[in-house]
Amino acid sequence: MATIYEVSKAAGVSLATVSRVMNGNSKVSERTRNKVLKAMDELGYRPNAIAQSLASNRTNSVGLLVSELHGSFFGDLMSTVEKELRADGKHVIITAGHSDEAREKEAIEFLKSRRCDALILHAEAVCDDYLRELNESGVSLVLVNRMVPGMEQQCFVLDNEAGGYLATKAAIDAGHRDIGYISGPQSKEDARQRLAGHVRALREAGLNTENALVYQGDYHESEGANGFKQLWQQHPGFSALICANDEMASGAMTAAREEGINVPEQLSVVGFDDVLFARYLHPRLTTVDNPVSAMGLMAARWVLHNVYKKKLSGVIKNVFLPELISRDSLGTHL
Amino acid sequence: MATIYEVSKAAGVSLATVSRVMNGNSKVSERTRNKVLKAMDELGYRPNAIAQSLASNRTNSVGLLVSELHGSFFGDLMSTVEKELRADGKHVIITAGHSDEAREKEAIEFLKSRRCDALILHAEAVCDDYLRELNESGVSLVLVNRMVPGMEQQCFVLDNEAGGYLATKAAIDAGHRDIGYISGPQSKEDARQRLAGHVRALREAGLNTENALVYQGDYHESEGANGFKQLWQQHPGFSALICANDEMASGAMTAAREEGINVPEQLSVVGFDDVLFARYLHPRLTTVDNPVSAMGLMAARWVLHNVYKKKLSGVIKNVFLPELISRDSLGTHL
DNA sequence: CTGTTAGCGCCTTCAT
DNA sequence: ATGAAGGCGCTAACAG
Numbered sequence: 001m002a003t004i005y006e007v008s009k010a011a012g013v014s015l016a017t018v019s020r021v022m023n024g025n026s027k028v029s030e031r032t033r034n035k036v037l038k039a040m041d042e043l044g045y046r047p048n049a050i051a052q053s054l055a056s057n058r059t060n061s062v063g064l065l066v067s068e069l070h071g072s073f074f075g076d077l078m079s080t081v082e083k084e085l086r087a088d089g090k091h092v093i094i095t096a097g098h099s100d101e102a103r104e105k106e107a108i109e110f111l112k113s114r115r116c117d118a119l120i121l122h123a124e125a126v127c128d129d130y131l132r133e134l135n136e137s138g139v140s141l142v143l144v145n146r147m148v149p150g151m152e153q154q155c156f157v158l159d160n161e162a163g164g165y166l167a168t169k170a171a172i173d174a175g176h177r178d179i180g181y182i183s184g185p186q187s188k189e190d191a192r193q194r195l196a197g198h199v200r201a202l203r204e205a206g207l208n209t210e211n212a213l214v215y216q217g218d219y220h221e222s223e224g225a226n227g228f229k230q231l232w233q234q235h236p237g238f239s240a241l242i243c244a245n246d247e248m249a250s251g252a253m254t255a256a257r258e259e260g261i262n263v264p265e266q267l268s269v270v271g272f273d274d275v276l277f278a279r280y281l282h283p284r285l286t287t288v289d290n291p292v293s294a295m296g297l298m299a300a301r302w303v304l305h306n307v308y309k310k311k312l313s314g315v316i317k318n319v320f321l322p323e324l325i326s327r328d329s330l331g332t333h334l
Numbered sequence: 335m336a337t338i339y340e341v342s343k344a345a346g347v348s349l350a351t352v353s354r355v356m357n358g359n360s361k362v363s364e365r366t367r368n369k370v371l372k373a374m375d376e377l378g379y380r381p382n383a384i385a386q387s388l389a390s391n392r393t394n395s396v397g398l399l400v401s402e403l404h405g406s407f408f409g410d411l412m413s414t415v416e417k418e419l420r421a422d423g424k425h426v427i428i429t430a431g432h433s434d435e436a437r438e439k440e441a442i443e444f445l446k447s448r449r450c451d452a453l454i455l456h457a458e459a460v461c462d463d464y465l466r467e468l469n470e471s472g473v474s475l476v477l478v479n480r481m482v483p484g485m486e487q488q489c490f491v492l493d494n495e496a497g498g499y500l501a502t503k504a505a506i507d508a509g510h511r512d513i514g515y516i517s518g519p520q521s522k523e524d525a526r527q528r529l530a531g532h533v534r535a536l537r538e539a540g541l542n543t544e545n546a547l548v549y550q551g552d553y554h555e556s557e558g559a560n561g562f563k564q565l566w567q568q569h570p571g572f573s574a575l576i577c578a579n580d581e582m583a584s585g586a587m588t589a590a591r592e593e594g595i596n597v598p599e600q601l602s603v604v605g606f607d608d609v610l611f612a613r614y615l616h617p618r619l620t621t622v623d624n625p626v627s628a629m630g631l632m633a634a635r636w637v638l639h640n641v642y643k644k645k646l647s648g649v650i651k652n653v654f655l656p657e658l659i660s661r662d663s664l665g666t667h668l
Numbered sequence: 669c670t671g672t673t674a675g676c677g678c679c680t681t682c683a684t
Numbered sequence: 685a686t687g688a689a690g691g692c693g694c695t696a697a698c699a700g
Contacts, residue, residue: 003693014671019695029669049447050387051693054676059384061448069416070409070610079403082430091444094428096416110425113383114395250614257616276404280584282591282616337677348687353679363685385677388692672699677692684687 002043011039063111065121072276080296101125118303142299156295160190163288163322164197167270171240172205175333178238180213182227224251239333246271264331283328336377345373397445398428399455406610414630435459452637476633490629494524497622497656498531501604505574506539509667512572514547516561558585573667580605598665617662
């Protein structure tokens, strides 16, 4: 691999001049620039990004922490972020935190040791204080899917409460009165908010929220099935089931079918997230859109603007409102 | 951020000594080692990976090229590779090539400029010669899902022909004689091989392969639907449809349902890949397993062994044999 | 506009 | 076992 020094010799100029034509900031005469370009070309020169980073104290890389590397939710997030950042020559170092506090911290330390210029975090296990400290310690960071008081401008979130409300409201509007709910783990903020939205919709419609039909799941498909079975046993014949995510909705639909219950004729089901496979389900799942890509885009733009001083294209939006995606799994109830 | 120099001062030793305790290779007396450790701890010292890389000419990072950052296939691949490599302190720089030659080359150049110690490539657009040259130019690389003559030891592939055979053979064994096939784009090697396997199974069973029922799709869901419609029009009433991937199988099933055709009672469907949503489909899809994770694991291990000189855990396998995953979409035909 | 000269933070012989 | 010193390849003042 040719170095900048060899290029400078070949072009008969100084080392600094080569550096200048590479970075294109300060002025270089047309003639010398061409000489240098020619030399670079002939030597097949590629700058050593590592050395550049050390000297400039800038790595042109941003760290991205997700919970998992698979799954459509994170796939969309990574995809959007990488695309937006790559378009400006930055690159993304991706790590997984596996929803575990120790591993999330380790992953963040890892990203710091690589001297990322900025961090985009989907952190769900570490506490608010840790994130605030990190923020104040000087690293540029933004948070996806999480709202930390005091860092509002750096947080990109979905209004989960509104989404929960939307899902249940849709069922109520379709005539349902007996509505079950399978929630996410209440240790997670988004799961709590989705449930809160559900309760608000119920209350607003004058429905009983005291001994409501609620089962706490864990966002996995199997708990959707378990939840359905338990709720159905507890109160056979309810007409609609709202699930805090699509995976559990899928599990619930399968379990219902096994019991010989038709969806949506006998039981309506509504999901949340609108993951890729929601439309592959049978019947196609009515669900609430989770604009991951849009949030990822904002996170990337924030970084481009605030860290790399790029001028903004469009406005930065922090809170996203969900939409109902109407498909076939929610039927009307007379 | 504290530097190695500050640590050395705080510990009252030389800079070299600090470096030694960090890397733990050469001997350092117990006492000095402790002094250094203590100083590092008190200063909250974290080595600067960039500087380490520049000095040691090793980045401890491996580049991973995939076609897309989303989708279960690549999700599984990234997930496995990252996990295996992270366990040994290496990190992964992921880029997407979008099945486009120019973008794949650009991504590879990018990875090279970051001085990755090794490359794991899922390259489908660049030609064999390019890959061979890259290989001979000195960068350590392995290929996933692609066999390049002359680099067999660095290729990790599925026997697609065997998979294609397996799928069709299963249908034949279930009594089907009228069998349609929706292939992948014949510009792709794997698609050609899967089709070849299909034809072999047909021929072996003494079935007509001349004017076979074959539609060339593009691996996307919509082409599954189009393919089904066209084949059904061309030859109404065939009893089994083999699709070169699960997405197209899903599209075909949906299209069939819209025509009022029951799966699997009236039409059996078999997919390929066993992507995540295959079991969410209704009926649950019978398909051929594509051991992406296993291939990713091998790729990661090869790198660990050949580049980082780690001793092997288990044996390295280059060619994987597919298995049939029997679920509900393939019925028997009398 | 171009060249000189310090570093960036760390690793690695070579001495001691 | 430990220290001194010279790079790794590049950037960024500072001169000229």
